Amino acid sequence: MIKAQINKRLIGANGSFELDVELQIAKGEFVALYGPSGVGKTTLLRCLAGLEQADQANIKFNGNTWVDTRLRINLEPQLRRVGYMFQDYALFPNMTVRGNVEFALRKGSSTHRINELIELMNLGELQHQKPETLSGGQKQRVALARALASEPSLLLLDEPFSALDTEMRSRLHNEVLRLQRSLGITTIIVSHDVSEVYKLAKRVFVMEAGRIAQHGTPADVFSAGQTSGKFRFTGEILALEPMDVLYSLTVLVGNQIVRVVAMPEEALKLSVGDAVMLVSKAFNPMILKLE
Amino acid sequence: MNSLKGQIVAIDSNNHMSLVDVAVGQDVFTATLLETPATADYLQVGSEVTLLFKETEIALAKNLSGMISLRNRIPVVVKNVVRGDILSAVTLDYAGKRLVSVITSRAIDRLEIKPGDPLEALIKANEIALMAGHDDL
Numbered sequence: 001m002i003k004a005q006i007n008k009r010l011i012g013a014n015g016s017f018e019l020d021v022e023l024q025i026a027k028g029e030f031v032a033l034y035g036p037s038g039v040g041k042t043t044l045l046r047c048l049a050g051l052e053q054a055d056q057a058n059i060k061f062n063g064n065t066w067v068d069t070r071l072r073i074n075l076e077p078q079l080r081r082v083g084y085m086f087q088d089y090a091l092f093p094n095m096t097v098r099g100n101v102e103f104a105l106r107k108g109s110s111t112h113r114i115n116e117l118i119e120l121m122n123l124g125e126l127q128h129q130k131p132e133t134l135s136g137g138q139k140q141r142v143a144l145a146r147a148l149a150s151e152p153s154l155l156l157l158d159e160p161f162s163a164l165d166t167e168m169r170s171r172l173h174n175e176v177l178r179l180q181r182s183l184g185i186t187t188i189i190v191s192h193d194v195s196e197v198y199k200l201a202k203r204v205f206v207m208e209a210g211r212i213a214q215h216g217t218p219a220d221v222f223s224a225g226q227t228s229g230k231f232r233f234t235g236e237i238l239a240l241e242p243m244d245v246l247y248s249l250t251v252l253v254g255n256q257i258v259r260v261v262a263m264p265e266e267a268l269k270l271s272v273g274d275a276v277m278l279v280s281k282a283f284n285p286m287i288l289k290l291e
Numbered sequence: 292m293n294s295l296k297g298q299i300v301a302i303d304s305n306n307h308m309s310l311v312d313v314a315v316g317q318d319v320f321t322a323t324l325l326e327t328p329a330t331a332d333y334l335q336v337g338s339e340v341t342l343l344f345k346e347t348e349i350a351l352a353k354n355l356s357g358m359i360s361l362r363n364r365i366p367v368v369v370k371n372v373v374r375g376d377i378l379s380a381v382t383l384d385y386a387g388k389r390l391v392s393v394i395t396s397r398a399i400d401r402l403e404i405k406p407g408d409p410l411e412a413l414i415k416a417n418e419i420a421l422m423a424g425h426d427d428l
Contacts, residue, residue, distance in 0.1 A: 244375035245393065263346055263380075263391065266292065282325040283417040 001027050001063075002154070002186065006047050007056040010210065012038045019043055019054075019210040025203075027062065028184040030177075032197040032218075035207035041190045042087070044207075045156045048188070049084050050077035061154065081106075083152030083185070087159045089143040091131040097142050098127040104149035113149065120179070121145040137168040144172070148179065155180070157189040161196065170255050173199050194222055194234050194275040195254070222277065231280040240267050251276065293349070293390050295320070295342045296425045302334055309334060311421060313342055316386050321362040322419035333423035341422045348418040349392035351381065352411040353402050363414040369406050372399060383412060 001024065008019045019040040025031055033041045046052035048059065050066070053074065059067040066075045083104075091100050101123075102114055118127050121141045131139055140160060147155060157176070161169045177200060180187050191197050197204050198218045206214040206221060214221055222234060235253035242248075247267035249260050260278060262270075270276065297315040304310070304327045311334065313320045320342055328334040355364075367383040367390065379399045383390045392412060404410070 244378045245373050245380040246375075246378065261347065263292070263393075279420065281417060281420055283323070 001025065002048070002059070002061050004048060004059045005057060006044060006054045006059070008040075008043065008047065008052075008054040010040055010043060012209075017210045021205075021207075021210070021212050023205060023212065025186060025188070027186055029203065030180055030187045030189070030201050032201035032204040033188060033190045033207055034192060034194075034197050034204050034221075035213075036192060039207045040210045041207055042158055045084070045158055045188065045190060048154070049082045049156055050075065050080050051084075081150060081153045083147035083150055083155045085143050085147040085155075085157045085160045087162065089131075089139045091139060091142055091146075093131055096128050096130060097123055097134070100131070100142055101145045101149050104146045106150055109149075109151070113151075117145040117149055121175070136163050137165075137172070140164060140168075140172060141175075144176070144179075148183075152185060155185045155187040157187065159190050159192070162191075162193070166252070166255060169196070176200065194218075195236065198222070198234055231278075231282055231285055233278045235276055235278060237270055237272050237274045237276060239272060240270060242267075249276075251278065253278065293342075293344050293346060294422075295385075295388060295390075297340060297342055299334070299336050299338045299340055302328060302336060304328065304334075310416070311340075313340055313421070315342065318365055318386075320365075320414075320419065321416045322421055323417040324421065333421075338423070339425050341425060343420045343422055344414055344418050346380065346391045346393040348414055349390065349394075350413040351392055351394060351398070351402065351404065352413060353404075353408070355411050359413075361413045362416045363419070365412050367410050367412045369404055369408045369410060371406055372404060374399065383410070385412065 003024050005022045006019060010017055010019050021044060033044065035041055043052060047054045047057060056069050057067045065073055066080055067073060095103065098118065101117055105114060118124055121144060123141060123145060126134065126138060161172055189200055201218060204215065204218050204221050205212045233253045235251040237249060238252050239250040240247055247262045247264055249262050249267065251258050251260060295315045297313040299311060300314045300319060301312040302309050307325065309324045309327050311322045311324060313322065326334060333340065365385055367385045369381060370384050371382040373380045374396055377396060378393050379396045381392045381394065381404060383392060390412065
């Protein structure tokens with residue numbers, strides 16, 4: 001279990017503000033930090049990993065104190081056993097795929113673990129290549145393998161899938177979920193994608209200007225009010241077109257594309273890329289069995 | 292989406308479903324929900340709720356007589372008709388509140404619907420969703 005209280009003055013695009021958060025995350029839990037850019041999400045992760053110092057902080061992990069600024073305790077990053085996957089992958093360009101993963105291995109670990117991770121992340125064919133020859137999705141898999149190589153007790157994912165196409169993102173989501181569940185690693189993901197948060201996290205902390213404005217299950221936090229609709233999906237608007245007196249909205253829900261009808265006044269409040277929730281009553285959907 | 296603010300006046304439920312009566316001004320609307328007071332906190336007599344229903348779920352009738360299974364029948368006056376090739380949007384005044392019904396342009400012609408007409412609007416109980424509170428969407 002992590003108990004963290006972190007305070008740090010930050011300079012944002014609109015002047016300085018205070019990162020001031022308190023959070024508690026259970027062992028093995030998968031949580032998300034959600035919010036726009038520049039509210040302190042990455043700083044919070046970096047403080048947890050020990051890559052950045054807070055002005056005032058108290059961080060305890062499974063009962064061990066990692067940081068206590070009052071007592072001048074600040075455990076070295078290497079001793080925290082945190083797996084960190086950066087937004088820009090941060091792979092070493094001069095090392096092979098295997099070299100990158102090996103680098104993160106803890107002293108005394110067997111090379112057996114490298115082989116396991118290489119296999120697990122489907123990198124066998126690529127292991128002797130340099131990062132520059134890899135696609136975005138392949139680099140992402142290397143970065144994830146490297147984050148896991150240190151046998152972390154805490155996995156921090158900083159917008160890891162934002163640069164990927166929908167299909168690759170969905171595949172990596174499934175891989176991360178499977179790994180996280182089988183290894184039981186406490187995991188924090190930074191994301192500004194509602195559907196990603198829904199899919200991965202059990203709990204979400206919504207950050208605004210350095211503070212946690214809201215937290216709860218994704219369904220609680222992202223539901224537009226409390227409605228009695230039982231048929232509820234989040235999606236992303238791909239297109240809006242006028243259609244007679246109505247508008248036709250094309251929405252990506254998971255990896256399926258659906259079309260729904262909206263009134264012009266509803267459609268005009270939306271633009272392509274907006275996250276929306278589609279709500280229907282449990283009575284409406286018709287059911288066709290798939291053979 | 293059409294929305295009307297009201298207050299729950301009665302709830303009839305079994306283990307899985309509820310029939311919820313909501314007073315809106317002089318009228319009482321009924322919504323069928325796959326929820327019960329045990330699964331949804333806001334399902335209490337006296338709670339403020341907002342009724343939500345899609346424009347395409349309001350049927351319109353002129354001089355309707357005979358018996359009908361529909362629970363929700365309200366008197367409305369046509370304010371405006373925007374005609375499309377296949378569908379038309381009819382803006383309605385319901386006791387000072389605005390509702391919109393989208394029906395076929397053929398039905399507009401058949402019922403000769405024009406501004407000023409008094410009509411009856413009909414909504415099936417299972418097409419009405421409830422939202423806790425009176426917040427504007």
